[in-house]
Amino acid sequence: MSRPARYDALFEPVRIGPVTAKNRFYQVPHCNGMGRAFPSSMAAMRKVKAEGGWGVVCTEQCDIHYSGNHQRELRLWDGKDIPYLAKATDLIHEHGALAGVELAHNGAHVSNLESRAVPIAPSATATRDLFPGTARAMDKSDIRAFRRWHRDAALNARRAGFDIVNVYAGHDMTLPINFLSRRRNQRTDEYGGSLENRARLLRELIEDAKEAVGDTCAVAVRFSVDELIGEKGITAKGEGHDVVEMLAELPDLWDVNISNFDNDGATARFSDEGYQEEYVKFVKSVTTKPVVGVGRFTSPDTMAAMVRNGTLDLIGAARPSIADPFLPRKIEEGRVDDIRECVGCNVCVAWDRAGAPFRCTQNPTTGEEWRRGWHPERIAVRDTADKVLIAGGGPAGLEAARALGQRGYEVILAERGRELGGRVTRESRLPGLATYGRVRDWRLRQLKSMPSVRILPGNEVDRELVLEAECSVVAVATGAVWRRDGVGRHHLAPVPDLTAMPVYTPDDIMDGRLPRGRVLIFDDDHYYMATVIAELLAKNGCEVSLATPESLLAAFTQFTAEQKRVGRRLMELCASTHALSALSRVEPGAVHLACTYTGRETVVEADAIVLVTSMLPRDALFHELQGLGQNTLAAAGVRRVVRVGDCLGPGIIAAAVHSGHLFARELDTGLSDHTPYRRENVELDWDQAMPNPAGMARGEM
Numbered sequence: 265m266s267r268p269a270r271y272d273a274l275f276e277p278v279r280i281g282p283v284t285a286k287n288r289f290y291q292v293p294h295c296n297g298m299g300r301a302f303p304s305s306m307a308a309m310r311k312v313k314a315e316g317g318w319g320v321v322c323t324e325q326c327d328i329h330y331s332g333n334h335q336r337e338l339r340l341w342d343g344k345d346i347p348y349l350a351k352a353t354d355l356i357h358e359h360g361a362l363a364g365v366e367l368a369h370n371g372a373h374v375s376n377l378e379s380r381a382v383p384i385a386p387s388a389t390a391t392r393d394l395f396p397g398t399a400r401a402m403d404k405s406d407i408r409a410f411r412r413w414h415r416d417a418a419l420n421a422r423r424a425g426f427d428i429v430n431v432y433a434g435h436d437m438t439l440p441i442n443f444l445s446r447r448r449n450q451r452t453d454e455y456g457g458s459l460e461n462r463a464r465l466l467r468e469l470i471e472d473a474k475e476a477v478g479d480t481c482a483v484a485v486r487f488s489v490d491e492l493i494g495e496k497g498i499t500a501k502g503e504g505h506d507v508v509e510m511l512a513e514l515p516d517l518w519d520v521n522i523s524n525f526d527n528d529g530a531t532a533r534f535s536d537e538g539y540q541e542e543y544v545k546f547v548k549s550v551t552t553k554p555v556v557g558v559g560r561f562t563s564p565d566t567m568a569a570m571v572r573n574g575t576l577d578l579i580g581a582a583r584p585s586i587a588d589p590f591l592p593r594k595i596e597e598g599r600v601d602d603i604r605e606c607v608g609c610n611v612c613v614a615w616d617r618a619g620a621p622f623r624c625t626q627n628p629t630t631g632e633e634w635r636r637g638w639h640p641e642r643i644a645v646r647d648t649a650d651k652v653l654i655a656g657g658g659p660a661g662l663e664a665a666r667a668l669g670q671r672g673y674e675v676i677l678a679e680r681g682r683e684l685g686g687r688v689t690r691e692s693r694l695p696g697l698a699t700y701g702r703v704r705d706w707r708l709r710q711l712k713s714m715p716s717v718r719i720l721p722g723n724e725v726d727r728e729l730v731l732e733a734e735c736s737v738v739a740v741a742t743g744a745v746w747r748r749d750g751v752g753r754h755h756l757a758p759v760p761d762l763t764a765m766p767v768y769t770p771d772d773i774m775d776g777r778l779p780r781g782r783v784l785i786f787d788d789d790h791y792y793m794a795t796v797i798a799e800l801l802a803k804n805g806c807e808v809s810l811a812t813p814e815s816l817l818a819a820f821t822q823f824t825a826e827q828k829r830v831g832r833r834l835m836e837l838c839a840s841t842h843a844l845s846a847l848s849r850v851e852p853g854a855v856h857l858a859c860t861y862t863g864r865e866t867v868v869e870a871d872a873i874v875l876v877t878s879m880l881p882r883d884a885l886f887h888e889l890q891g892l893g894q895n896t897l898a899a900a901g902v903r904r905v906v907r908v909g910d911c912l913g914p915g916i917i918a919a920a921v922h923s924g925h926l927f928a929r930e931l932d933t934g935l936s937d938h939t940p941y942r943r944e945n946v947e948l949d950w951d952q953a954m955p956n957p958a959g960m961a962r963g964e965m
């Protein structure tokens with residue numbers, strides 16, 4: 265198959281200064297929780313994107329100096345960091361993509377937890393990562409030094425093989441954007457005051473980089489044109505516009521977005537595809553240089569329209585490239601239906617923020633490319649004669665069936681309900697979660713072309729079916745149920761007195777059994793479920809109150825970059841919210857909450873309570889089959905029974921999909937005696953010579 269002509273424009277080469285991107289697909293810098301801690305994993309993940317057809321593949325932010333160090337990102341402090349970055353660029357180049365690096369100094373955004381250097385900033389200011397401390401104001405010698413570090417990093421980036429060097433002035437995080445900011449820059453010298461003065465450092469960094477490497481490398485600027493805080497900050501109609509106009513022709517490319525990261529990386533619950541267009545569309549009118557922008561693009565028609573209507577020259581993507589590293593290739597080959605669309609959940613962001621290798625709800629292979637050798641498109645053909653019965657058509661069962669079918673296994677997928685998708689189907693009907701249905705839809709589309717997989721909706725798997733099915737491996741993927749007794753993170757024993765009023769769980773709500781009147785939602789889950797139920801019930805006319813033992817509403821959503829939006833929505837919708845509150849007792853018409861610090865009680869009048877606390881695996885079938893004993897199972901030809909997904913351990917959808925995929929690869933989900941993936945160890949460097957402080961300033965290139 266070949267692509268429809270309407271997508272031709274997406275495959276035109278684009279000149280970026282001295283280099284040329286082979287097409288318009290530009291993977292913008294994005295973090296991944298692997299960085300320098302797991303550099304082989306990071307490099308393999310980038311390689312797969314290049315293989316998938318992205319014309320440009322960038323790294324995440326790459327610290328240039330120990331005075332602005334981020335805990336888990338890449339590093340280019342000196343020449344010692346070149347080899348692992350060179351590995352990444354080599355792998356990216358193997359597939360004809362350009363390699364970009366995002367040079368970063370995090371200023372007051374970080375507390376330099378490793379180096380212990382006093383952070384630096386345009387003006388003295390408290391550090392912004394909650395660790396106690398104050399960044400000192402940079403004097404002129406600091407600014408000169410910073411320019412030198414940046415220039416040296418650009419030179420080292422070229423040595424590492426990068427084709428594009430990004431000057432990073434974005435997301436309210438780095439020194440150049442903080443110098444630009446009226447809020448963060450109170451200087452009275454030539455680097456403060458007027459916009460021209462505040463933009464001086466950014467101008468100098470671009471000029472320095474161009475002078476150092478501009479003959480062979482493109483110098484791009486990654487700039488946030490609007491902070492979404494009105495006149496207090498940079499706006500696309502104000503200083504954001506003026507900065508681009510002022511520096512219009514200086515860089516070789518403008519990579520533009522909105523700030524801060526919570527805005528740039530907004531979830532699908534709060535933003536639609538293309539949500540940044542209104543802010544960035546002016547950029548092309550004030551520069552002749554190529555412009556890249558993002559907007560969680562997964563539709564090739566939207567992408568082509570962005571190019572056609574003159575909004576963007578290059579289609580930027582972070583999350584869509586994680587969910588489907590082969591997105592460009594699939595468009596090129598006319599396989600648009602095969603695109604695994606990002607659901608906009610920010611699970612990838614969450615695990616990076618938690619300091620762990622990232623993961624993806626849609627793509628279970630991401631982060632596993634090097635350590636397990638998993639590829640998003642290829643999988644080993646079957647190597648056993650097993651026939652597999654999967655009980656349950658939720659995210660784990662569907663992914664297991666799909667990947668087993670891809671391997672060529674004969675599979676029966678039986679689902680007790682009439683509809684497939686399990687929890688993703690049910691959850692996708694809740695407010696703001698419609699895109700979760702993509703987890704089901706992509707898998708069902710793939711399964712359509714797999715004749716070896718038989719799907720039987722409306723068939724509950726029981727002992728008799730297992731013994732008659734003539735399947736040698738049985739995967740029990742029957743999901744989980746929400747607890748009705750209040751047990752979760754805070755309450756480790758059932759909450760007493762719950763018979764005093766009607767009790768609902770998320771399962772009730774998703775089954776359409778809705779409370780009426782005054783409802784207290786108790787959230788000890790801390791993710792999205794309690795909050796979308798609050799939205800649903802409020803829209804349904806209930807007077808909703810929400811209580812949580814945590815100090816923040818929906819505390820986990822800090823990791824998914826949506827806590828402020830979630831919190832605001834709850835404040836707007838709920839009659840009252842109660843943080844630091846556990847359940848004390850329940851009586852007809854009232855729930856007594858106890859402060860988790862003092863025990864002091866608050867009474868909330870309520871006609872019903874919704875408990876969003878934790879889930880239990882629905883694993884009765886598994887235990888029943890285990891109870892049959894090995895001989896009975898063997899007589900029926902069954903050699904193995906395993907649990908998959910939420911049935912093994914209830915968690916997030918991404919964990920269920922990963923579990924289903926792991927099962928398809930290994931026909932097992934149990935623990936092994938040995939670590940089942942390659943580990944990346946720190947090398948002992950005991951005999952390294954102490955640095956000579958006097959020689960460090962310029963000599964470490």
Ligand code: SF4
Pocket residue numbers: 582583584586587605606607608609610611612613623624625626627
């Ligand atoms: Fe998209 Fe969610 Fe995957 Fe991130 S984790 S790439 S937001 S589907």
